[in-house]
Every structure is written in C-alpha cells, then in structure tokens.
Amino acid sequence: MMANRIVNNPDYVVEDMLRGFVKAHPDLVAATENPRVLKYAGETAEGKVGIVTGGGSGHKPAFIGYIGKNMCDAVAVGEIFSSPTAKAFEDAFMAADQGSGVACLYGNYAGDNMNVKMAVRKVRAKGITVKTVVANDDCASAKKDEREKRRGVAGEVLMWKVGGAKAAMGASLDEVIAAAQKAIDNTRSVGIGTAPCTIPAVGHPNFEIKEGTMEVGIGHHGEPGVSVESLVTADEMAQKMLDLILPDLPFAAGDEVVVLLSGLGATPVMEQYIVFSKVADILADHGIRLYRSYVGNYFTSLEMMGVTLTVMKLDDELKECIDYPADSMGLRQF
Amino acid sequence: MVLSAKYGKEIADGLIQTIQLNKDYLSEIDGKIGDGDHGINMNKGFTMCRERLEGQSPSVSEAFAIISQTLMEDIGGSMGPLYGVLFEGMSMASEGREAIAAEDFAQMLSAAVEGVMEIGSAQVGDKTLLDTLVPAKDAFADSLAAGHGFDECLSAMKEAASAGWRSTENMVAKIGRASRLGERSRGVLDAGATSCYLLLTALADSILPLLT
Numbered sequence: 099m100m101a102n103r104i105v106n107n108p109d110y111v112v113e114d115m116l117r118g119f120v121k122a123h124p125d126l127v128a129a130t131e132n133p134r135v136l137k138y139a140g141e142t143a144e145g146k147v148g149i150v151t152g153g154g155s156g157h158k159p160a161f162i163g164y165i166g167k168n169m170c171d172a173v174a175v176g177e178i179f180s181s182p183t184a185k186a187f188e189d190a191f192m193a194a195d196q197g198s199g200v201a202c203l204y205g206n207y208a209g210d211n212m213n214v215k216m217a218v219r220k221v222r223a224k225g226i227t228v229k230t231v232v233a234n235d236d237c238a239s240a241k242k243d244e245r246e247k248r249r250g251v252a253g254e255v256l257m258w259k260v261g262g263a264k265a266a267m268g269a270s271l272d273e274v275i276a277a278a279q280k281a282i283d284n285t286r287s288v289g290i291g292t293a294p295c296t297i298p299a300v301g302h303p304n305f306e307i308k309e310g311t312m313e314v315g316i317g318h319h320g321e322p323g324v325s326v327e328s329l330v331t332a333d334e335m336a337q338k339m340l341d342l343i344l345p346d347l348p349f350a351a352g353d354e355v356v357v358l359l360s361g362l363g364a365t366p367v368m369e370q371y372i373v374f375s376k377v378a379d380i381l382a383d384h385g386i387r388l389y390r391s392y393v394g395n396y397f398t399s400l401e402m403m404g405v406t407l408t409v410m411k412l413d414d415e416l417k418e419c420i421d422y423p424a425d426s427m428g429l430r431q432f
Numbered sequence: 433m434v435l436s437a438k439y440g441k442e443i444a445d446g447l448i449q450t451i452q453l454n455k456d457y458l459s460e461i462d463g464k465i466g467d468g469d470h471g472i473n474m475n476k477g478f479t480m481c482r483e484r485l486e487g488q489s490p491s492v493s494e495a496f497a498i499i500s501q502t503l504m505e506d507i508g509g510s511m512g513p514l515y516g517v518l519f520e521g522m523s524m525a526s527e528g529r530e531a532i533a534a535e536d537f538a539q540m541l542s543a544a545v546e547g548v549m550e551i552g553s554a555q556v557g558d559k560t561l562l563d564t565l566v567p568a569k570d571a572f573a574d575s576l577a578a579g580h581g582f583d584e585c586l587s588a589m590k591e592a593a594s595a596g597w598r599s600t601e602n603m604v605a606k607i608g609r610a611s612r613l614g615e616r617s618r619g620v621l622d623a624g625a626t627s628c629y630l631l632l633t634a635l636a637d638s639i640l641p642l643l644t
Binding site for chain 2: 109126176177178179180181183184185186207208209212213215216239249276297300302317319322366370412
C-alpha cells in the first residue's frame with residue numbers, strides 16, 4: 099500500500115474527488131446527469147461557441163479546474179491517467195452546445211483521440227458540429243519533424259485560455275478553432291521529473307526516478323524523456339528546459355511571450371519560483387520579453403516531483419485573448 | 433456444426449471470467465511499459481458487463497452488444513473504444529442469426545478487425561492487440577477455406593492467437609503510451625495483445641462444447 103495517502107477507497111478516488119470539487123465550487127461548476135461530466139454553473143451568452151476539454155484524472159487543476167467564465171464550458175473526466183469514455187465526451191459536447199458548435203480542445207494521447215473521434219461522430223448525427231484542436235506542445239516527446247506525435251501538456255492551459263476568451267468575445271466556431279490552433283502552434287513545453295508518482299489503485303509507482311537523478315523531458319504520466327541525468331540546481335534546470343524549448347519554435351530576440359511554470363504535484367511552489375527566476379533571466383538575455391507569467395500548480399501529475407516549463411509566443415490576437423478576464427478554479431484574472 | 437444463438441450468456445460469462453481471473457496478471461504486464469492499470473480497467477468494465485447481463489438471456493449478438501456498449505460507456509482509456517468496436521463488430525455480424533456457422537464466425541472476426549483498424553491507427557507489428565487479433569482471424573479463415581469444421585477452425589484460431597500474442601514480446605511499440613519508450617519496449621509482452629489472447633481463447637473454449 100502507498101505511504102500516507104489520503105483516500106477512502108483507492109478504486110473510487112475520482113468519484114470522491116468530483117463530489118468534493120462540486121461542493122467546493124458551486125459558483126463555478128455543476129454536476130450533470132453523467133457523473134463523469136461537469137459543466138459551467140454560471141450564465142453564458144446566448145449562442146456562444148462551447149468550449150470542451152477532457153482527459154484522465156490526476157492532473158488537478160486540469161481538467162475540471164478550468165471550467166469557468168470565459169474558459170471551458172464542460173469537461174469529460176476519465177479514470178486516473180486514462181481517457182474519459184466516448185460517452186463522457188459526447189455528453190460534454192451536448193452540455194456545451196448552444197447551437198453555434200463546440201470547440202473540443204484536448205491533448206494528443208491515443209485514448210483521447212479515439213474517444214473524441216467516436217463522440218464527434220455520435221453528436222454529428224444529432225446535428226451538433228464539433229471541431230477539434232489537439233495540443234502537442236511537449237517538444238521533448240518527439241522530434242520536430244514528427245510534431246503530430248508530440249503529447250499535449252501544460253500548454254493546454256494557455257490553449258483553453260485563448261479558446262475560451264475567443265469564444266466569449268463572440269467569435270464563430272472556425273475563429274475559435276483558428277485561435278486555439280495558433281495558440282498551441284506557438285507554444286512549446288518541457289518537463290523535468292525528480293520523483294515518480296503512484297496511481298492509488300495500483301499502489302506502487304510504475305516508473306522510476308532514482309534518488310539524486312532527474313528525467314529531462316518527462317511526460318505527464320511518467321513517459322520517458324530525452325535523458326536521465328544527475329540532479330542539478332534549479333538554475334541549471336531552467337537552462338536545460340529552455341535549451342530544448344527556445345530553438346524548437348524557434349523563439350527569437352524581440353518576441354513577446356507568456357511563460358507558464360507548473361509544478362508536477364509535489365514540488366513546493368517556492369521551488370517553482372526559484373526555477374522561474376532563472377527562466378526570466380535567460381529570456382531577458384535572449385532579448386525575449388516576458389509579457390505575462392503564471393507560476394504554480396497549473397497542471398500536475400498526482401504527487402510527481404518536478405516542473406514543466408511552457409512558453410508561448412504572442413501576437414496581437416493572442417495577447418488580447420490572454421489578457422481577457424477569466425474566472426475558474428485553476429485560473430482567475432480580472 | 434453450428435453454435436445456437438441462444439448461448440449469449442454462456443459466451444459472455446466465459447469472457448468476463450477470464451478477465452476477472454487474470455486481472456492482476458494484466459496489470460503486472462501493463463506495469464512494465466504502461467500505467468499498470470490495464471487489469472483494473474478491464475476488470476471494472478467486464479464486471480459491469482456481468483451486472484448488466486444479470487437475469488437476462490441475450491442472444492450471442494445481444495450479449496456482444498451489451499459488452500460493447502458497457503466498455504464504450506464505462507471504461508474509457510484506449511481499451512474502452514478498441515474493445516467496444518471489436519465486440520460491436522462481432523455483434524453486428526451475428527445480428528438476426530439463429531445459428532452461427534463457421535462462415536458467420538469468420539465474418540464476425542473480420543468485422544472485429546475492421547472496427548479496431550478504423551478507430552485506431554495501428555497496423556500489425558505495432559505491438560498492439562491487433563498482433564493477436566489479425567493472425568487469429570486469418571487462421572480461422574484459412575482453416576475454413578481448407579475445408580475444416582468449426583471446431584478445428586477455433587483450435588487454429590486459438591493457436592494463432594497465442595503465437596501472435598507471444599510475438600509482441602520481441603516488438604518495439606509503435607503506437608500508444610509504450611511507443612514513447614522506443615527500444616525500451618522490446619522484451620515485454622503487450623498488455624492489450626495479452627487481454628485479446630485471453631478473450632479469444634475464452635471465446636473458443638466457451639463455444640467448443642456448445643457446438644452442435
């Protein structure tokens with residue numbers, strides 16, 4: 099059994115967590131008939147394009163923490179690290195649709211791809227149009243010429259922010275999709291893991307990070323990265339991540355960027371700020387202007403230790419979307 | 433030799449039982465290059481199938497439809513949709529039949545393969561359940577074409593399923609989460625290919641004594 103976890107029945111952690119989440123945030127989220135679908139509890143403008151996402155559980159605040167005003171309208175919830183069912187995506191589309199179509203903005207994982215595909219087909223028969231953007235911001239997960247194989251990670255938060263804002267501004271489904279696609283196309287992420295995590299029902303970690311080492315490029319479920327190395331200082335970690343991120347887009351002097359530095363679950367926020375400080379310095383050295391920063395636990399992996407660094411290059415449209423007010427549990431700005 | 437369509441419950445019970453019995457084994461295999469939750473999720477789904485089948489006497493086609501629907505609606509992940517369409521194919525290809533002949537069963541296997549290939553993007557050799565399913569389907573069809581009876585075709589299918597399953601040990605995963613491991617995925621059996629082997633074997637073993 100896992101050491102010191104706070105659960106009731108490890109097989110029902112998702113159900114138990116959802117109950118708590120709805121009780122804690124009744125102003126933001128509401129339960130639906132499908133126990134694996136939550137929707138925005140507030141009022142949305144008539145005819146607004148619906149924003150839906152979904153994914154496995156264990157990534158709090160993702161995914162349900164981004165349900166809110168000018169963010170996501172409905173979210174499909176899966177088991178820990180496992181895609182939601184096609185039925186959950188289907189019901190989320192139904193909950194979010196207001197007649198103007200739904201933008202499904204999700205991450206590039208085999209299970210999610212299949213379930214979304216089936217759900218899109220199901221609701222099409224009911225006359226609901228769903229278009230998708232598949233996030234693939236993790237530049238350590240496949241080579242640059244194989245971008246279609248890359249995973250989606252914390253860059254998804256910025257994709258939802260942009261897509262949610264665009265929809266709230268009254269844009270059409272095609273405009274929302276184009277903006278969200280632009281957001282992810284201009285976003286690159288890299289993670290570093292320093293200790294593994296354990297799925298409660300499994301009871302032991304399913305991958306290993308040895309004491310004194312770190313995995314550069316690790317994925318949100320412990321997927322192997324580009325290298326296993328001896329642990330280095332926070333400053334050196336910042337350098338290693340940016341060494342992978344900056345040449346990939348590439349980012350250049352004069353660019354304006356949003357930086358999102360997220361903990362993976364067990365890394366103190368204090369340490370995240372230590373890494374961030376160096377990230378900001380290195381960007382400044384490159385002549386890259388920090389337009390807005392987010393530091394904290396935005397997209398986690400249970401109790402994994404480590405951080406992900408996400409950088410998004412901005413243009414005027416993306417800036418307007420990033421600056422737009424948002425009110426969700428995971429991201430709140432006015 | 434035919435299988436009466438009335439045996440839906442018996443066929444489903446065989447499938448449910450094999451997953452429940454091998455729950456820990458499936459998770460253990462999955463844990464080597466995956467999340468380690470394959471057995472947990474499959475067991476959850478098939479146990480729900482048992483609940484839905486309780487007190488019912490479905491036809492073979494109806495039983496597969498119930499399994500398909502339950503997996504698609506309740507399991508999620510990759511296995512929910514993949515096994516969902518697999519059993520959906522088998523259900524649709526046997527719909528309305530009062531007795532299932534070897535020719536019908538060959539079509540059911542073909543429909544299962546088509547369903548999986550349409551929803552996923554894997555090919556044979558990618559280290560997935562297709563490496564069990566496709567050779568099993570082919571062996572059944574070849575045995576049938578050679579003029580063998582339903583029972584011999586099922587035995588040929590079992591053998592091919594086993595060989596196909598074992599062949600995944602030496603493969604490098606090209607799709608799904610294990611593909612991120614590249615060469616590190618070699619030397620380990622694929623979890624989906626394993627559950628597919630168990631299911632096909634259970635299917636054959638349930639059908640064999642019921643053939644008339």
